[in-house]
Amino acid sequence: MISLEGLSYSYGENLALNKMKLTVEAGTTTAIIGPSGCGKTTLLYLLAGLLPMPEPFLKPSGIVLQNYGLFPWKTVKANIGLGLDRGLVKKSEMNARTDEMLELLGIQEIANRYPNQISGGQRQRAAIARTLISNPDILLLDEASSALDALSKEKIQNLLLELFRKRPMTLVFVTHSIEEAVFLGQKIVVMHQGSLSKVIENSNMGMKNHRASKQFYDTCLAVRTALEAGDD
Numbered sequence: 001m002i003s004l005e006g007l008s009y010s011y012g013e014n015l016a017l018n019k020m021k022l023t024v025e026a027g028t029t030t031a032i033i034g035p036s037g038c039g040k041t042t043l044l045y046l047l048a049g050l051l052p053m054p055e056p057f058l059k060p061s062g063i064v065l066q067n068y069g070l071f072p073w074k075t076v077k078a079n080i081g082l083g084l085d086r087g088l089v090k091k092s093e094m095n096a097r098t099d100e101m102l103e104l105l106g107i108q109e110i111a112n113r114y115p116n117q118i119s120g121g122q123r124q125r126a127a128i129a130r131t132l133i134s135n136p137d138i139l140l141l142d143e144a145s146s147a148l149d150a151l152s153k154e155k156i157q158n159l160l161l162e163l164f165r166k167r168p169m170t171l172v173f174v175t176h177s178i179e180e181a182v183f184l185g186q187k188i189v190v191m192h193q194g195s196l197s198k199v200i201e202n203s204n205m206g207m208k209n210h211r212a213s214k215q216f217y218d219t220c221l222a223v224r225t226a227l228e229a230g231d232d
């Protein structure tokens with residue numbers, strides 16, 4: 001579980017987080033949404049330990065931040081294997097676990113290709129596989145699908161929902177998309193100017209035909225209203 005109460009963070013004179021509050025229960029998904037510059041990435045980087053967390057907050061353990069930096073000179077399979085600590089894992093186990101990840105993410109057929117020989121959506125899957133292979137307690141995603149076209153976006157979102165169902169995990173993701181937040185977030189955290197603006201509970205997350213349901217649009221509207229209220 002992550003529990004932050006009054007987290008502030010500045011880059012020099014620039015206050016990026018201002019007494020931010022956040023509670024994330026283990027085994028749940030949380031979307032973080034808000035206007036550009038409101039501090040979403042700063043919050044995620046603090047959680048990932050990529051920025052020093054100020055006192056009295058301690059860095060939560062077992063968090064892995066997904067990034068898309070696959071090494072171009074390594075195959076997809078070798079890139080995924082990099083998510084494991086070579087010193088600790090035998091070659092045979094490394095093989096078995098990368099195969100398991102390739103299957104989980106549905107990318108077995110591109111295992112031996114290089115990153116420049118696969119699509120944006122496949123690169124995204126490979127990056128997620130590389131992160132998940134280490135079995136992190138918490139998966140942090142920064143704009144998981146932002147660079148993709150509408151249909152590929154939905155595919156990645158469906159895949160993340162499927163993964164969440166198959167393997168219990170805590171997922172915290174930053175997004176600019178209201179629809180993505182409502183499709184994947186059991187809780188939607190709306191930020192404004194470095195602070196928590198509103199938390200929207202989304203109990204319909206994961207329901208059948210969610211995207212086409214009235215509940216989906218009602219929750220999108222609630223998020224939109226919260227975002228607009230913050231803009232006043």
Ligand SMILES: Nc1ncnc2c1ncn2[C@@H]1O[C@H](COP(=O)(O)OP(=O)(O)OP(=O)(O)O)[C@@H](O)[C@H]1O
Nearest residue numbers: 011014015016034035036037038039040041042043
């Ligand atoms: N390295 C940095 N040095 C100085 N200021 C920074 C730095 N990184 C971010 N900031 C500032 O901190 C604030 C929060 O930035 P952050 O990147 O966390 O916002 P964001 O909500 O993720 O934005 P976006 O949606 O545009 O990615 C902004 O005012 C930004 O200009």
